[in-house]
Amino acid sequence: MNRDAEDVNEDEYEPQSRRKLNKILRYFPLIPRFQRLFMSSKTADFMTWHHDQRMDDGLLRHPADSLTWKSFDNKFSSFASDPWSVRLGLASDGFNPFKIMSTSYSTWPVVLVPHNLPPWLCMKQSSLILSMIIPGEKGPGNDIDIYLQPLIEELKKLWAGVETYDVLRKDNFYLHAALLWTINDFTAYANLSG
Incomplete structure (x- = not known):
């Protein structure tokens, strides 16, 4: 378009105001990372440790020894019987x-901990899975459910089962996952619980 033309609309050339984004989410897909844990010979054996190698001596040494874990296993016996869950x-x-x-700026990381791993690996930094980062001028507050939607959708798929390759068995299986616990302080707990 020729700027010298008389029929030029002046509004067309005014700089547009920069709008501030309301909500930002950095999401890192979960399913491929869980699948990689079973596809790697370095981690696949550890992912079934809770089922194959854990010693049940009545002492609380691992989340698998907790009442919550045992209650969940009683309620969902097919999930519990599968060592790859x-x-x-x-x-x-x-x-x-x-x-x-x-400075009013906040960052909310959301991290998942796979509790199948042995106690010496369960809470190591290399075992933690960063699923999302919620940056912003303030925390997500009660709107955190909006941010958690992609994670919830993936967890629903994992509950139903996702085909995955197990490098140790050299065969495919259906990977299932369940969220048993949330770990946070009371402020974050108030936001996560609604």
Whole structure:
């Protein structure tokens, strides 16, 4: 279009105002990462540790020894009988990444912990799975359910079963997962519970 033409609309050339985004979410798909745990010979054996190698001596040494785990197994016996079923914990809490209290900026990581792993690996940094980061000027508050929707959808698919290759058996199986726990402080608990 020729700017010298008389019929040019002046509004067309005014700079547009920069709109601020309301909600931002950095989501990292979960299913491919769980599948990789069974496709790697370094981690596949550990993913069935809770079923094959755990010693049940009445002491609480691992989440598998807890009443919650045992109650869940009684309620969902087909899930419990499958050694490849993954039980998860979800940890989330906000923090200010810039360490300046006057700056109103918040980051909320959402991390999943696969509790199938042995106690010496369960809470190691290399075993934690970052599923999403919620950045913003303030925490997600009660709107956290909006941010959690992609994670919930993937967890529903994992509950139904996702075909996965097991490198140790050299065969496919259906991977199932369930969220057993949330791990957070009371402020985050209030947001996560609604």
